[in-house]
Amino acid sequence: xxxxxxxxxxxxxxxxxxRYPRPDAALIPLLHExxxxxxxxxxxxxxxxxRLLGLPYSRVKAVVTFYTMFDREPVGKYHLQLCRxxxxxxxxxxxxxxxxxxxxxxxxxxxxxDGLFTLSTVECLGACGSAPVMQVNDGxxxxxxxxxLDALLDDLRHGRVVPGGR
Amino acid sequence: MPKITIDxxxxxxxxxxxxxxxxxxxxxxxxRYCYHPKLPISGNCRMCLxxxxxxxxxxxxxxxxxxxxxxxxxxxxxxxxxxxxxxEYLLINHPLDCPICDQAGECGLQDYYMEYxxxxxxxxxxxxxxxxxxxxxxxxxVLDNERCILCTRCVRFCSEVTKTSELEVMGRGDRSYIDLKxxxxxxxxxxxxxxxICPVGAWTSRDFRFKQRVWFLKKTPTVCLGxxxxxxxxxxxxxxxxxxLSPRPNxxxxxxxxxxxxxxxKSVSAGDRLVKGIVKNGLxxxxxxxxxxxxxxxxxxxxxxxxxxxxxxxxxxxxxxxxARALKTENYSFDFSAEQGIKDGILINKDPAxxxxxxxxxxxxxxxxxxxxxxxxxxxxxxxLIVAEARAAAALKDELKAGGxxxxxxxxxxxxxxxxxxxxxxxxxxxxxxxxxxxYQGFSRRTRPSxxxxxxxxxxxxxxxxxxxxxxxxxxxxxxxxxxxxxxx
Numbered sequence: 121x122x123x124x125x126x127x128x129x130x131x132x133x134x135x136x137x138x139r140y141p142r143p144d145a146a147l148i149p150l151l152h153e154x155x156x157x158x159x160x161x162x163x164x165x166x167x168x169x170x171r172l173l174g175l176p177y178s179r180v181k182a183v184v185t186f187y188t189m190f191d192r193e194p195v196g197k198y199h200l201q202l203c204r205x206x207x208x209x210x211x212x213x214x215x216x217x218x219x220x221x222x223x224x225x226x227x228x229x230x231x232x233x234d235g236l237f238t239l240s241t242v243e244c245l246g247a248c249g250s251a252p253v254m255q256v257n258d259g260x261x262x263x264x265x266x267x268x269l270d271a272l273l274d275d276l277r278h279g280r281v282v283p284g285g286r
Numbered sequence: 287m288p289k290i291t292i293d294x295x296x297x298x299x300x301x302x303x304x305x306x307x308x309x310x311x312x313x314x315x316x317x318r319y320c321y322h323p324k325l326p327i328s329g330n331c332r333m334c335l336x337x338x339x340x341x342x343x344x345x346x347x348x349x350x351x352x353x354x355x356x357x358x359x360x361x362x363x364x365x366x367x368x369x370x371x372x373x374e375y376l377l378i379n380h381p382l383d384c385p386i387c388d389q390a391g392e393c394g395l396q397d398y399y400m401e402y403x404x405x406x407x408x409x410x411x412x413x414x415x416x417x418x419x420x421x422x423x424x425x426x427x428v429l430d431n432e433r434c435i436l437c438t439r440c441v442r443f444c445s446e447v448t449k450t451s452e453l454e455v456m457g458r459g460d461r462s463y464i465d466l467k468x469x470x471x472x473x474x475x476x477x478x479x480x481x482x483i484c485p486v487g488a489w490t491s492r493d494f495r496f497k498q499r500v501w502f503l504k505k506t507p508t509v510c511l512g513x514x515x516x517x518x519x520x521x522x523x524x525x526x527x528x529x530x531l532s533p534r535p536n537x538x539x540x541x542x543x544x545x546x547x548x549x550x551x552k553s554v555s556a557g558d559r560l561v562k563g564i565v566k567n568g569l570x571x572x573x574x575x576x577x578x579x580x581x582x583x584x585x586x587x588x589x590x591x592x593x594x595x596x597x598x599x600x601x602x603x604x605x606x607x608x609x610a611r612a613l614k615t616e617n618y619s620f621d622f623s624a625e626q627g628i629k630d631g632i633l634i635n636k637d638p639a640x641x642x643x644x645x646x647x648x649x650x651x652x653x654x655x656x657x658x659x660x661x662x663x664x665x666x667x668x669x670x671l672i673v674a675e676a677r678a679a680a681a682l683k684d685e686l687k688a689g690g691x692x693x694x695x696x697x698x699x700x701x702x703x704x705x706x707x708x709x710x711x712x713x714x715x716x717x718x719x720x721x722x723x724x725x726y727q728g729f730s731r732r733t734r735p736s737x738x739x740x741x742x743x744x745x746x747x748x749x750x751x752x753x754x755x756x757x758x759x760x761x762x763x764x765x766x767x768x769x770x771x772x773x774x775x
Contacts, residue, residue, distance in 0.1 A: 163468075176451030177467050185456040 123164035125172070129157060132177060133172055143173040147183055151190055151283040188242060195238035196231045198276050198283065201255040207248035212265070216252055217241065219266045236251040236277065259283030288354040293361055296395075299352050306347035307332055314360055317369065317398050319376075319485045320437035321348040324541045326446055331376075331437050334399065336360045344368050369402040370426055377407060379415040379460065380486075381432045390486030391500040395435070415460050424472035426545055427480060431463040434488035438522060440464060440480045446595040446630065447542065448474040462617045464488070476632065477543045482532055492531045493549070506736040507534055511597075511716055511725055512547035514626050514637035516725025519543060521551060521717060521736040528554055529737055538729060542631050551717060554737065559699035560712035561740040572712070572742045576749075578693045579673075580756030583613075586671035591617035591691070593660065593682070594648060595675035596624070596639035598746060599721025599733070601766030602675075602713075603645050605747035606772045607652035609673065612759040612774075617669050618659035621647035622678075624727040635726055639677075643724035652773045665689045673753075675746075676702035678709070696746055712755070713746035714739035721766065 125133075132153055147169065154165045161184050170177040184190045191199070202217055206219045217228075220239055224232050231238040247253045250262035254269075258273075261272060261283075275281040287298045288602065290305070295312045304327070309316045319331035329349035336347045339357035344364065359365065377396065384390045384697045417431035436455060441464065445451045452466040466472060472480075480489040503522040510517040510531065517540035519531045528551040533543035554557070563575020572579075583590055592610040603620060610618035622645045624637040634637040644725065655663070663669050665685040672686075676697035679686075683704060686693060693710040716723075718739040724730050739745075744752075747769050751761045763769055 176445070176454075177450055178454035178465075181465075181467070182454035182456055186458045 123158060123162045123168070125165075125168045126157075129153065130172075137173070144175055146177070147173060147180065148187075151180075151184060153234065155190060158193045158253045194231075197236050198256050199238045199240065201240045201242045201245075203243070203245045203247075203251070203255075205244040205248075207244075208252040211251035213252040216254070216266065216269060217262060219269060223270065237273075254284040288352050288356070290352045290354075290356045290358065292358040303352045305336060305338070305345070305349055305350045305352050305356070305358055308352045309347060309358070316347045316360055317402060318438060319394055319435060322439055322442075322483055323438060324447075324535075325442045325483075328438050328442065330374045331435065333369065333376075335365060335372070337362050346499070359552075369398075370405055370690070373399055373403040374405060374407070376435045378409050379432070380435070381414065381419075382411075383433070387433065388490045388495055388500075389433075389484075393487060394485030417463050422492060423466065423478055426477045426492055427472060428492055428495060429464065430488050430490070431465075433486050434464055436462055436488055437485060438464075439485070440489060441645065443476075443480060443483060444474065447479070448476050451475045467728070468722050475546070475630070475634070476542055476544055478545050478548050479533075481775045491530065494768050498524055498529045503529060504736075506734050508717070508733045508736065509640075509731045510543065510547040510550060511640035511723065511733070512544070512550045513635035514624070514640060514642060514726040515539060515628065515635040516640060516727075516729065516731055517543055517547060517633060517722055518731070519547070521735045524576060526737045538727065539635055539725065542633060546634075546650040553699050554715050556699055556701075559695055559740070560700055560710065561743055562712065564700070564703070564707070564710035566708070572574075572755070575711055575751050576756055576773045579711060579753055580753050582671055582692055582694060583673070583753070583757045584706060586692075587613070588615055589617075589668065589670035590615055591660070591664070591669040593618070593672055593674035593678055594620035594622070594645050595678035596622045596637075596642040596645050597677050598641065598645075598675050599716065599723060599766065600644040600647060600730075601721055601769050602639070602746040602750075603641075603648040604652070604769035605750045605761065605763060605766070606673070607648055607654070607756055607773045608761045608763070609750055609759075609771060610654070611652070612754055612761060617655065617660065617663055618652075619655045620645045620652065621657040621660070622646065623657075637726065639646050640725070643726065644722065644727060644730075647724060648773060653727065661685045663689075663692055667691075671708075676704060680704040689708060698747065711749055712740075712743045713749050714743050719745040719766075720744075722770075736747045 136149050140146050147256045155161050170180045209251055224237050226232055226239055228239055228241055231261055245253050252264050254261050289298050290308050292309050292312050292314050297312050299308045306316050318334045320328045327349050329346045334347040335344040335386045337359045338345050366398045419430050419432050421429045423429045441453045444453045445726045452472055455462050456465045469593045478491055481491045500522045506521045508521050510519045518534040518536050520534050521528050522530045531548045531551050533540055535541045563572055565578050590613050592606050595608050622642050624642050629636045656760045664682055665688040667689040673694045676695040679695050694709045695707045696711050696713045699702045703710050716733040718735050718737055721733045747763055747766050751763045754761045
């Protein structure tokens with residue numbers, strides 16, 4: 121899949137870059153922007169960002185592979201990211217994970233055939249007070265149980281809920 | 287200047303000196319993996335932890351600046367325990383495949399384990415993190431990510447020395463590994479330095495792989511003749527075979543060595559190595575070849591000419607000058623010039639010949655024609671025969687065609703011999719004999735023999751002596767040094 125940086129992206133990049141004293145400081149915000157635009161971080165995108173910021177490609181890839189929030193493969197319309205750390209684990213996350221796998225018919229790291237859902241487990245989302253937590257795209261869904269999950273999946277399928285951003 | 291005490295020894299060190307460097311000056315060895323004197327400090331391996339008075343924690347000696355009144359201990363129980371712990375961490379996921387690892391015998395993990403740990407591993411073999419093994423990355427290297435301890439020396443080498451920045455640490459935690467862009471080759475002209483600076487067996491040389499156990503290798507200090515830079519190197523050899531070249535770091539010329547320079551040893555046992563003479567295009571034994579060349583010399587006599595070479599040592603060029611003197615010809619030249627200087631900002635010289643400056647020294651002592659006058663005489667037909675080294679003679683291709691002079695050349699490999707050479711004679715390569723070379727900085731350096739030349743093949747000055755004697759001339763040479771002395775008379 122070929123990826124080209126748009127003029128709007130370039131304009132955003134210029135603005136972001138101006139905020140920092142060093143060009144490499146703009147890398148992470150630009151990767152977020154790239155992922156928002158392309159749905160994931162494609163290989164060509166990493167090349168383009170390296171060129172744009174005057175960084176070696178290897179530096180960009182090192183950052184992308186370090187952070188789990190950057191996807192190197194396309195994900196579904198809704199990226200379900202279930203927390204697997206201690207608080208959520210004790211509040212029943214393993215059951216929720218099993219439930220999601222069953223309900224969607226996919227394993228961790230996979231995407232449903234209709235391209236709607238990708239299922240991942242992630243490290244602590246920083247919302248232990250309302251465990252168990254799942255992040256869908258940029259929005260948080262907290263104090264979950266299997267019934268709430270089913271309702272959420274249904275709402276997402278029918279576009280009744282649009283996961284918010286921060 | 288800060289005064290620092292390490293293990294009871296006190297010294298004043300320059301401001302900015304690190305504790306590790308100060309320890310080195312005081313003769314105290316601090317173990318290290320990521321520290322390298324010619325690379326930026328990283329401080330990631332933790333092997334150099336030392337105890338500093340009034341500091342609550344151990345500090346990394348490589349990244350702590352020596353301060354006035356600092357009292358450091360490297361021999362306390364706390365330090366010893368820390369070293370053992372660091373080694374245990376580094377070895378948790380290490381595959382322990384030393385029996386099939388080329389690094390064995392010169393491995394930082396092996397050496398430090400014996401010196402500082404000797405503890406039995408508490409981690410089961412089956413739980414080790416598996417990573418990619420034996421990936422050929424580029425023309426010279428194999429990468430084994432399982433053996434890597436992530437010291438990042440290779441990453442820093444590529445970003446600071448070659449400034450190509452191909453390598454980085456990818457991933458995080460125990461899933462970290464060294465990698466470069468998918469599908470790309472690591473080929474920046476200096477890659478084999480990674481095999482040298484890698485403290486473990488992660489980077490190994492494709493050329494050297496599985497050829498020889500390092501503890502069998504003998505090391506002979508010599509000089510790289512790959513270009514006019516004249517880097518100091520060490521030839522590693524065993525049983526009359528050279529297996530690799532590595533740099534001898536020095537302040538004047540080189541810390542590193544380029545990939546092309548490292549491969550120059552291959553000419554010694556290459557398939558086209560000359561061990562006999564060639565007349566026209568047929569191989570013949572050495573003696574008849576010498577007689578043939580002498581007969582040609584007799585025919586030409588005062589129409590004979592001698593050409594020196596920037597590829598030959600001062601000794602061998604001097605012997606050629608003495609031949610010209612014995613022939614009583616004025617047709618000889620040691621006048622070579624080439625633009626000199628580092629062309630890539632690292633080591634590779636603009637002048638591909640190793641001894642342009644040395645040949646000029648011979649010219650200063652023995653005189654002779656300028657190269658252009660020599661070429662003109664060759665083209666005019668006044669010269670009937672030229673005795674020369676193969677690569678120098680190749681520069682006269684057009685003149686030889688125009689003037690029709692016959693060519694008697696000396697060559698190490700058949701590939702060097704220019705087309706149309708009448709007689710070709712072999713000589714001992716500078717891995718087999720000593721020779722003086724003057725590099726672009728004016729440093730006079732001597733090669734030293736690591737291996738024996740093939741049977742019957744002798745240094746060029748000795749081959750010339752035989753050639754002259756078959757022609758009824760005496761050069762009076764018993765050594766290369768005699769030749770240098772001879773031209774000064």
